[in-house]
Amino acid sequence: MGRFLRYIGVVFFCTILLALANEWACRWFIAQSTGNPIYKMQRLWQSDDKNEIAIVGSSRAQANYVPSLIATNCFNYGCDGLAYAETLFHLTALKARGGNAPIVINYDPWWIKISKADNYIADYRLAPKSGRVKGVDAIPGMRFYGCLRKSVTDWLNARAAVTKAIDNGAVLVKNSRSSSEWEVINGKQKPYSFRRDEESCAIFKEALKGLAPRKIYVVVAPCSKRFMDLFEGRDAFEGFMRELEVIPNVSAINMFGDERFTEADFVDTTHLNIKGAYKFTSFVKDAIDKVVL
């Protein structure tokens, strides 16, 4: 048994070395690619650039905004799968950073429902200041298990830009769809709706007020025609947007259902492709400039 324990000890020691090597490699790749969500979390909590214009939101924020078009010191913190509660968490981090730079929140109309669940995105691993690192992620070496492929992919995207282009955190999709593909995508589209939840609406408004005097732009990105046709509760949603505009430091830029965007601008019914993203960002920039003037 002693011999076997020594054998296992050597294997275990090698495992620890490999885990640390994996962590080192991941950290290196992540540090080189602004599109990586872990990089974004690190930057969110560790940057002290008080003049940075931050864009926050879900995958639509990540894919639809080209930060370099808005300003050189603009960064896209949008993350895949980010829920509404996590955006509030992002806003808390930006508030803690301080400064007076504006914040752009990409707002999804079907989004405002605070779930009881805690932040679920696993990208807090490199953000110890967030106070959310727990469980396996607290173990050095283990926290980056399974991250290497994604890290290398993001790193390659940042350099080779084969299928996606990276721009200050934005991940811009280069694909465009054929008409037959659109038929399939539209056929699979399920109806979405705006269901007002008073508690969630109140929390969101309070969060926006709490960021004063920083200027907040609540932007609603366009969705495809098929999506809009199936969407329910648009009037209630427009009403909510008007309520947000009443808050002194908030400007709402509503392009939901904007007919200047066609299927050629989308990669699916709710995400723009790179062409659509440039078009949309230029509209957003114009709107922001008007508000500032």
Next chain:
Amino acid sequence: MMFNSLAFAGFLVAVFAGYWLLGGWRRAQNLFLLVASYVFYGWWDWRYLFLIAGCSAVNFIAGRIIYNSQKRWVRRLALTACCVACIGALCYFKYFNFFAESFAAMLGCVGIKWNPLVLNVMLPVGISFFTFQALSYTIDIALGKLKPTRDWVEFFVFISFFPQLVAGPIERATNLLPQFQKSRTFDFDAATHGVCLLVYGLFKKMVVADTLALYVDRAFLVPELFSSVTCIIGAFFFSVQIYCDFSGYSDCARGIARLFGFKLMLNFDRPYLASSFIDFWRRWHISLSTWFKDYVYIPLGGNRKGFAVLIRNVWIVFLLSGLWHGASWTFIIWGALHALYQTCDLLKRRYCGIPSAKNWWRNLCSVVGVNVCVVFAWIFFRANDFATLKKYLSVMFSGKFQTTMMALCAAQGPMVFAACVLAIVLLGASYLCPRDMNFKTCRARMLFSVLCIAAIMFLGMPSGGEFIYFQF
């Protein structure tokens, strides 16, 4: 608690330490393994413990009655009652809704409307595996191949032995039960071999199967978005995925059992190197194929009652095998396809004879031919329903060979595609190792283990899904 989870790693270390601390005290070791196995199974849902305990009790009692009774009708009654109880439980949990809905659909075809009663019960994990294992014990006693055990602990732990409880191999009492009846001492070579098998199984699951699942899941979800090329690659990737998923579990099971001094049967023997369909089923899920051979095929007459009966028996076995895998017509068609392949193989052997094994070119063509057919059959196995199957096959045979990068990569990006190819290359490289990873030297075993861990560490998926065969 899955083999690829941290919870299981902690569980395994605790059970391993406790088990060997009991020294050579066999009864205590068996009792300890029984408790550990019930904890392992109860981790999913403690209510299932009544099911497995009930199944074990029924077979234990039936085995004693069959062996001790002098009257033939008593033996027959005990065997029948045991089979009805076990298969009845299996049918209740697994097949009730399927048969009820199929019957209602059949009545609908002749214009009779009937709303079947649909049960809302969750399928207990591994029910098909432990039911078949328990039945093999009772049938073997009835056939006079085995003496029943007097020790209920031995029998209960034989049914619930945690390494192979939820996804096999489906062990025979003739192989595994005697191992619980012997005292076990720690064997360094067996334990290091066990570690090799365990990490190799994890490599297959976490590196190969879970990586390929990214591509396969997308290809089967929206095949109409892609091209024929994507569907062909998707089917090929699924054949590798299911092999690595299932054989990975079997390797882990065999490796863990070795750590406790047990030797489980080989369940996969490089099946995609088979040069005929008969050969394929000698290499794929060996424990299930031999179960059907011994308890269905041979009692039906096997190949002793003429060619027509042989073909009938083959069809019965493969249709049952399809149904065993899942309560769905797609599984039954998968079984039927394999029955068809076997029939062709048997006809070829009958009229053309067995081809020479020396002609390597013919062998290569045979291996490729067998694999093409097997991969095609896997499409039926993977499709969740007929709608998906129809879409997948229509895209695959649409002749749309022009493809974009997005379609080629099933919209998962070139890196996922590259990772899939790399995973398959690594799997191929592992075939250069000795059969069953039985390295001769301790250093070679250690090096192999570390290489597998390196692959898992660098290429493993962070949140791998369940093993596919858990659903059966």
